[in-house]
Amino acid sequence: MPASAEKIQLVNPLVPEKGKIIKVLRETPDVKTFHVTTAKGKPFVPMPGQLAMLSLFNIGEAMFSVTSQGERHLEFSIKKTGLLTDALHEADEGQTIGIRGPYGNGFPLEMLKGKDLLFIAGGIGLAPVRSLINFCLDRSGDYGRMQVIYGARTPADLCFKEDLFQNWPSQGLEVNVTVDQGDENWSGPVGFVPSYLEELNPEPEGKIVVVCGPPLMIKFTIQSLDKLKFEHKAVVTTLEKRMKCGIGKCGRCNLGSTYVCLDGPVFTLAQLDQMPVEL
Numbered sequence: 001m002p003a004s005a006e007k008i009q010l011v012n013p014l015v016p017e018k019g020k021i022i023k024v025l026r027e028t029p030d031v032k033t034f035h036v037t038t039a040k041g042k043p044f045v046p047m048p049g050q051l052a053m054l055s056l057f058n059i060g061e062a063m064f065s066v067t068s069q070g071e072r073h074l075e076f077s078i079k080k081t082g083l084l085t086d087a088l089h090e091a092d093e094g095q096t097i098g099i100r101g102p103y104g105n106g107f108p109l110e111m112l113k114g115k116d117l118l119f120i121a122g123g124i125g126l127a128p129v130r131s132l133i134n135f136c137l138d139r140s141g142d143y144g145r146m147q148v149i150y151g152a153r154t155p156a157d158l159c160f161k162e163d164l165f166q167n168w169p170s171q172g173l174e175v176n177v178t179v180d181q182g183d184e185n186w187s188g189p190v191g192f193v194p195s196y197l198e199e200l201n202p203e204p205e206g207k208i209v210v211v212c213g214p215p216l217m218i219k220f221t222i223q224s225l226d227k228l229k230f231e232h233k234a235v236v237t238t239l240e241k242r243m244k245c246g247i248g249k250c251g252r253c254n255l256g257s258t259y260v261c262l263d264g265p266v267f268t269l270a271q272l273d274q275m276p277v278e279l
């Protein structure tokens with residue numbers, strides 16, 4: 001990068017770094033995982049739950065969770081939902097991409113230490129949680145029992161199947177997967193995540209819950225967690241969908257006096273109970 005461009009980047013936090021898509025993997029019919037790197041390698045080292053702004057020249061930019069990371073690249077699992085994501089899904093390996101970050105506070109790692117962990121996710125909501133699960137599995141001595149409850153519309157819509165059915169169980173993670181609607185090959189549970197959660201009936205003692213997914217799933221999952229007597233201070237979720245500029249400039253993420261991009265996007269339910277927010 002020319003020195004002048006580097007200088008602009010230093011003074012203007014909205015200028016992205018030039019990156020490249022080096023690998024594209026299809027997860028589901030409408031979700032792909034993109035491996036992104038820059039000339040210097042990994043653009044930054046994110047903590048689980050942090051995000052980056054990805055941009056395609058002449059099309060636009062948006063905030064995405066870092067799904068995972070390798071030695072020299074970051075991974076983003078992205079669902080087709082509009083102009084930018086449609087264009088990303090058309091992109092091939094070698095495509096130039098803008099990247100800036102990291103943004104957000106990430107998951108509260110200190111709070112999770114020494115606790116049993118229950119990860120609950122729906123659909124593409126498993127993307128930010130995946131980075132946390134991998135982080136905790138790499139340091140499993142720091143945490144108690146870990147369990148995942150994950151759901152998607154159909155078996156074809158399940159993301160990260162290799163993690164769910166091979167990698168994570170082989171590392172001692174209890175994985176419980178449900179689908180809203182099965183198919184001829186599906187012999188697992190059928191039903192929505194909140195009712196499956198109630199059926200599994202986890203004990204709240206000593207446990208921290210991390211919930212991520214579509215708004216309706218989160219809303220009903222919280223009702224189920226209330227029924228199961230989980231305290232709101234022990235339940236964590238992320239409002240990452242509200243992140244726009246990521247740096248406190250656009251004023252599109254605030255909840256009362258709280259800026260999601262500066263103070264979040266990860267909050268406990270007890271914190272959210274104090275804010276004017278409907279999940």
Ligand code: FES
Nearest residue numbers: 244248250251261
């Ligand atoms: S995302 Fe722009 S101010 Fe928070």
